[in-house]
Amino acid sequence: MSPLAESPTVARRPRGGHVLTSSARTRRTNTSDADVVIVGAGLAGLAAAHHLTSAGLAVVVLEAQSHVGGRMATDHVDGFRLDRGAGLLCSDWPELAGLPGLGLGSALALRPFTPGALMRTGDRCLPVGDLRAGTGRHARAVRQGREGRQGRVPYPYSYAYQMRSTKQALSAARSFGGGRGLGRTARTTRTTMSDALDLARLRAGFARLANTPAERLRARAELPAGEALSARGLPTRTADTLVGPLLAALLCDPELTTSSRVADLALRSFVRSGLCLPAGGASTLPELLAAGLPKGTVRRGVRATSVAANAVNTDGHGVLGCRAALIATGARDAARLLPGLRVPDFHPVTVLHHAAQEPPMTAPALVVDADRHGPVSHTWVTSAVDPSRARPDRTLISSVVLGPAAADPVGPLDKAARTQLAELYGVPTDRWELLRSHHDPRAVPAMPTPHDGRRPVRVLCGLYVCGDHRDTSSTQGALSSARRAAVEVLRDFGLRTAGVGERELLAVA
Ligand SMILES: Cc1cc2nc3c(=O)[nH]c(=O)nc-3n(C[C@H](O)[C@H](O)[C@H](O)COP(=O)(O)OP(=O)(O)OC[C@H]3O[C@@H](n4cnc5c(N)ncnc54)[C@H](O)[C@@H]3O)c2cc1C
Structure with a gap:
């Protein structure tokens, strides 16, 4: 049995109602920089940090980039807020409502698409x-x-x-x-x-x-x-x-x-809840989560180079001692830190953001090209769904390219997309300005059959892994894996897990 599992379970009750063992606390303050070091401040890492700090643990989150959010990043360009991902959420995802800091009454506002989706086929719109x-x-x-x-x-x-x-x-x-x-x-x-x-x-x-x-x-x-x-x-x-x-x-x-x-x-x-976007950009979610953590928890610009149950090495920032390490990176980075971890195939995605003088439609609807007669799979007028993402004098249109076409060079891709968008919206697009295109060859881990939506998140006592690749490839999946990993950490620490919700939250895409 590991020393962590052997810790006597007595002591005081920290915030969140969990029992923190006195010997465990002593050991951390003597030999470690934190109870838990989390690698990666994407949605999964930040959500796990919330669960663990709420249980009274001292947590450090290391993030290689200068910003939090990982794939849920938003670029600020000339008065526009441009998501690098698509950022489509379903408001009935249980993890969204259940997360500390994001639940009902929180600062997170969701902007709905209405109606659900408009399928463009031939000259019809269904x-x-x-x-x-x-x-x-x-x-x-x-x-x-x-x-x-x-x-x-x-x-x-x-x-x-x-x-x-x-x-x-x-x-x-x-x-x-x-x-x-x-x-x-x-x-x-x-x-x-x-x-x-x-x-x-x-x-x-x-x-x-x-x-x-x-x-x-x-x-x-x-x-x-x-x-x-x-x-x-x-x-x-x-x-x-x-x-x-x-x-x-x-x-x-x-x-x-x-x-x-x-x-x-x-x-x-x-069909239960429709789609929505977080107001202000996809990065709103991780930024709210990061802001809700104790000061100094997230260290930006620090890359982890190797990970063990009791220490995390970094690129130029020394070694951090800990009682447990949680790897919350994307699948490929996780396998670099934990050789042998499965790396799935990925679906590539490119997102194109255009600015126009006039809105090509006023409805906050998702338009899907059912005939697939161009590279764009689906598109929407972002500023109609969430006006805060565009300058008041301009319209922001976002379009998503899937499959092999997502890897096409930007110039030809933009040209083909404009032709298609002109047909889809029924307006000329030649004067639209391409604000930004973002291509991610590993945007979404593939989930072919048989798909295990609850891959193990505990590698061994003291070493854990979470992220969308352990669950379903979505925001909901990333959050669900984080909660499962936090439960495993708390169990190994001999702490109560009730506050994290051991209920079977469904991993719904
Ligand atoms: C183009 C695109 C479109 C998408 N569309 C949707 C959608 O419509 N709906 C939806 O639900 N999901 C969508 N997704 C998927 C969704 O964004 C992800 O499932 C989710 O953000 C994954 O979060 P994560 O925390 O698991 O991983 P990530 O967001 O990848 O976070 C991992 C973090 O770890 C950091 N990191 C990596 N290595 C290290 C290291 N060695 N040291 C320190 N830090 C490290 C990274 O910098 C990153 O910040 C899309 C993704 C993309 C890219």
Whole structure:
């Protein structure tokens, strides 16, 4: 048994209600710089630091970059706030609400996309996934987030109801844009009867999905998401033009090789809560977390070069003694520090940010190119979703490129994207200014079958690892892995873990 596990469990109760052992405290002050050294101040590292400091432990977080947030960074350029990632969140992700400092009533404001997504196919624009549309009793309940008798949101699924609310959603899609761009184009297009039927069927399916407990989805047979769409009897047209492109956008996976369990959970979150962006930029989340930590916890510009259970070596900043080390870097950096750790494949992503004089549409909607006739998978008018991200006199449009095209040189990529965006929004784009493009070849760890959404986070007593690659490849996954790692650390320290929530928080994409 390790010395940490042997520590007597008596002593005082620090903030957070955990029991900190007296011998453990003495050992830290005598021989260590911190109880726990965390490597990496991305979302996972900062969340873990919150859990551990709330339990009364002394924590140091080392961050190689000059800023916190890792892949959730935001560049400030000429009055614009430009995310390096896409930063799309689902407000029903349990980890978001459960995190100290980010829960209800915190400084974090989420800006919703409404309606869920607009699928552009041919000359049509079909709204999908917004179960909150409509004026009926059920839609109102979904909008207000009211819970049903058994703790469920009472989603409607009768065919008649879906037909009615589909009509409402379609007319809402036509009126979006206030006569501009996408709105004007959509208003002039005819929505066919078969579109309406497809959408009604889809909304009924989504409603059932929204009401299915996550555990049931996780127990379903696991296939690549693309295969699962046809295996489940979804009409080819619906799968190809509606659900497939939407899933590709949600998972950053145009080939849909992701595990169908992860895909189901991602879709479920989408239909339950829709998508949103953190106000002020993706970096708001990690910055709020960092600001909530005790002063001096985060040390920026310090790169860890090797890690052991009792010490972390750094590049030019000496050795830090500790009782435990937690590696919270991306997958590849984690494997450098912990040789033998699995490195997954990755989905590359490029994000293009354009500025325009006029908004190409006024609706805060996610526009998905269902026909995939260019490099852009999905796009949105960022300043319509979150006005704080753009100068008042300009419009900010963000677009996401997935798959091999993401690696194309910026010049040709921007040219092809502008042509496609002109068609999607129905406005000229030649005078748009490319503010920034950000390419990340390792943006999102791939999650093919079989996917283990709860990879072990405890390497051995005193050595731990967390990050999105241990869970699901998303903000929710990074936070979930951090909580699991914090629980393991506290257990090995002989401390209570109740405050961190040992409840089974679902890793929902
Ligand atoms: C382009 C793009 C689009 C995305 N779109 C979405 C999306 O729409 N929705 C969503 O939920 N997720 C999205 N993601 C994924 C999401 O950003 C990540 O899942 C999440 O940010 C991972 O957080 P993390 O803390 O696990 O890792 P990271 O954010 O990678 O943090 C790791 C940190 O460790 C630091 N580090 C590395 N090595 C060392 C070292 N040796 N010493 C000290 N520090 C070190 C790094 O500098 C970094 O700050 C996207 C990502 C990208 C890049």
